[in-house]
Amino acid sequence: MPHFLIRTNSNSMILTPESFDEFSYKNTIYKIENCWHSSKKTLWEIYISGMIKSRTIFIEQKSTKSGHLFKIYKASKPEIDDGIKKFLQFFSCQIQGILNDADIIQNNLSSSGRFPPLIDSEYEMSGPIAQFVDWKKSFGNDKDLIVEIGFGRGDFLFKLRRFYPECNLIGMETQPKSVYLTKRKLMKANESGIKLINISALSALTYLFEQGSISKIFINFPVPWPKKRQSNKRLVSGEFVKIASNRLKKGGIINLATDSEDYFRMSKSLFAESGFIESSIDEIYKTEKIGTKYENKWLNEGRAIYICSMKKHAAVPQALSKKDSTEKDSKSAAPAEFAAAKEITLPDVTLKLKDRYTDASGNRQLYVIDAIGHNLSEQLFFDGKMLNVSTFVMLPSINAFFNT
């Protein structure tokens, strides 16, 4: 039977049906209606009202040596479905929210033992088909959208609200408990203009946001997963950066704060490959500390904090496929002198051919050139004429590059 085991130092588990919010999943509402106590057990009555039929199930709670066990009461012969498991997950999050020291130490609600995201039903995904949320309708206005990924305890969302009172804020977080606790804090603060989504950022960006709809993305202290075999768990990946770039407006910004120098470098180079350039650090990072749990943790350990703000400078056309710049391709119409000039150093700047993209026919080329000088570190895009090059990059250097 579905269950979870919760450990808490609180002597009493003073919980009443009034302590809990109702939960909705796939057009069904789960509400704790009643609870009964015997000398050994507590029984919770859950009323489930859905589109098709309404019913009641019971959850049995008893003390064991290791903690408080909550499980579906078998004697009532309940029909178990995904919604019930999601509800139990939500119930456990609420208990952890009410009792500060409570931890889930065991559950059979997911095969991995870790709770998958609850998925806010309002923003539920349906299959692989994109169903973008109409954020204007959802917020009731068309203010700029700012997104924070992995908000943890939610402290930075409150800070974003102070710094950007004129923007709509959305938090994305995979941990159901963090979402639940932050939602409670928002409700206590009467803050209704911040929306939380309990799914992974890559899915949220892919399915819920239209192209060019986000102004800023903030990522504070993502887990760096430093080992090579863990690299697929990193939030910032090539795929993530591409989709984030597509969902950001032109000139939109991704902000990253991390304690890992390697992660910082790796992320910056992925951003640069997708057409981002370094911009001045966002104001929110300049005036005071970031103020999150993980910033405090790393500062207390004496670690350095690395911060960057990367601006979407030029979108790499999605239809173009990337080719190794060293690859010899007879179909490509790359000018011979260009292919030869991989790197040149001029008095003011070093130019380096970084990447070459070509379209399916091989007729259209896009070159990415790193320009590194005393005062600049830029990426240039060249497809025969200059594209999106900022004004202070001098064309004579580019001409010299192609004439070398």
Ligand SMILES: C[S@@+](CC[C@H](N)C(=O)[O-])C[C@H]1O[C@@H](n2cnc3c(N)ncnc32)[C@H](O)[C@@H]1O
């Ligand atoms: C190290 S914590 C940092 C939390 C918070 N930003 C801070 O500075 O204290 C990383 C957070 O990112 C969340 N997270 C990890 N992968 C995620 C993803 N793919 N999408 C959204 N959140 C994610 C984790 O659940 C966790 O809360």
